[in-house]
Amino acid sequence: MSEMRVLIVDDSSVMRKIVERSLRQAGLEPMVVLEAGSGVEGLQVLSGQSVHLILSDINMPSMDGLEFLRQLRSQNLADGVPVVMITTESSEEHVKQAILAGAQGYIRKPFTAEQVKERVLPLLTAVEGR
Amino acid sequence: MTLSLRENLHLVSDPTNLDSSVEEVFHMMLGAACRPTELAMPEEPETITAVVGFGGLLSGACVFRSGASAALAIAGKLTGMEFSEIDDTVKDAIGEVCNMLAGAWKGRTPDLSANCGLSIPAVITGSNYHIHVQAPEFRLHHVYEFESTVFEVTIICDGLQ
Numbered sequence: 001m002s003e004m005r006v007l008i009v010d011d012s013s014v015m016r017k018i019v020e021r022s023l024r025q026a027g028l029e030p031m032v033v034l035e036a037g038s039g040v041e042g043l044q045v046l047s048g049q050s051v052h053l054i055l056s057d058i059n060m061p062s063m064d065g066l067e068f069l070r071q072l073r074s075q076n077l078a079d080g081v082p083v084v085m086i087t088t089e090s091s092e093e094h095v096k097q098a099i100l101a102g103a104q105g106y107i108r109k110p111f112t113a114e115q116v117k118e119r120v121l122p123l124l125t126a127v128e129g130r
Numbered sequence: 131m132t133l134s135l136r137e138n139l140h141l142v143s144d145p146t147n148l149d150s151s152v153e154e155v156f157h158m159m160l161g162a163a164c165r166p167t168e169l170a171m172p173e174e175p176e177t178i179t180a181v182v183g184f185g186g187l188l189s190g191a192c193v194f195r196s197g198a199s200a201a202l203a204i205a206g207k208l209t210g211m212e213f214s215e216i217d218d219t220v221k222d223a224i225g226e227v228c229n230m231l232a233g234a235w236k237g238r239t240p241d242l243s244a245n246c247g248l249s250i251p252a253v254i255t256g257s258n259y260h261i262h263v264q265a266p267e268f269r270l271h272h273v274y275e276f277e278s279t280v281f282e283v284t285i286i287c288d289g290l291q
């Protein structure tokens with residue numbers, strides 16, 4: 001696998017590190033990880049850099065993950081880049097909202113590294129195949 | 131059709147949901163067992179409290195509370211790091227644990243899962259104090275043992291539709 005650039009958006013720095021660890025356990029090496037503490041920060045990161053994958057929390061201050069996703073799509077930032085939501089919100093309604101906003105995957109907290117691998121690897125394989 | 135959680139109060143306030151939520155979060159995120167205990171939380175000079183609010187069909191909060199020893203052990207296991215004091219990373223870790231406990235708990239009741247939102251965690255540190263809610267609809271308060279330390283989780287419901 002060629003070097004993957006991944007953006008992790010979560011207001012918790014601990015959770016960003018846990019997600020990164022899970023991705024590395026899933027075999028995503030070599031990997032460059034970019035971090036953002038909010039949706040606003042995420043948009044700033046993406047305005048200057050390209051990534052292969054975005055993982056975002058939903059409940060965040062200043063701009064939540066769904067609004068971040070809508071802004072991402074409306075500003076044509078990261079076109080074609082898969083987005084996976086990682087969140088404590090697990091109802092069908094939340095999943096539906098995320099998919100409507102443009103997410104390709106959904107991981108519920110708490111999660112295992114295996115679950116991250118199952119959701120993320122097929123998306124990255126598709127990106128690599130382009 | 132109007133949803134009513136009040137009609138299913140026995141399901142929402144089922145104490146086994148809290149135990150299984152704690153077990154799930156600790157098993158999946160920390161790779162560790164965590165079980166209810168009869169032990170009381172020991173008096174420690176410093177305590178940490180994380181609060182995640184519920185809003186929607188149910189209003190209230192999920193409250194995690196422990197002394198420094200449990201907080202350092204839990205944050206250490208979650209992050210793979212070692213801590214000697216309650217710093218910002220420990221506070222962040224405990225806030226996230228409380229967030230996941232709140233999400234796992236409400237996810238066990240389908241109508242609650244879809245119609246109840248979670249706030250961003252708030253974390254308070256200091257000497258011994260308690261959060262008091264006047265006349266709650268119900269209150270679940272359990273104490274758990276983790277690696278020879280003790281912490282408590284409380285679900286307080288002060289409004290139910």
